[in-house]
Amino acid sequence: RKEVEQDPGPFNVPEGATVAFNCTYSNSASQSFFWYRQDCRKEPKLLMSVYSSGNEDGRFTAQLNRASQYISLLIRDSKLSDSATYLCVVNNAGKSTFGDGTTLTVKP
């Protein structure tokens, strides 16, 4: 089993749709959690950190459930520019482990 597992996708949604990505991690000692966005042939860029209390940034909402070892990302009112690969990242003792990523394509 992989340390970090994500929905494989791809997700193809129309503009304006709401889409949710899930991520599970196997190490219960993991300490910090992030969602990154990666465009083709570019470096990953931080989308948001994920906190136990849940956090929101505009159209993006991230949730963490430590008991279930589960992280989610919700994107509301999808834009064409949201098309990218979304990476779930889990950090334990300074080492970051990446999920394989979920590809989102938002269509007009």
Next chain:
Amino acid sequence: GAVVSQHPSWVICKSGTSVKIECRSLDFQATTMFWYRQFPKQSLMLMATSNEGSKATYEQGVEKDKFLINHASLTLSTLTVTSAHPEDSSFYICSANRERGEKLFFGSGTQLSVL
């Protein structure tokens, strides 16, 4: 602006040559930097953790003699792909964070093509 700088962005070289990639933290000191490789449509694969002033820690299956890492200062780590072959062609990315466990800042990546 970028806080981690990576050069070069593109490298095309002949099989058998060595290629050096630099990763610099611009406005903070990084005792640890990370090197990844990414093949098309695949996720980032951690190759090694670069430690300032000591040997790098390599992930299982990564040849340390093939991928030489030097972290000679708190702001610079280099990855040298020695005797590169076509199968080494990939996207190489470095990252660093200000504090252990905090968000990572990535370099812009290096696309290596070995002919």
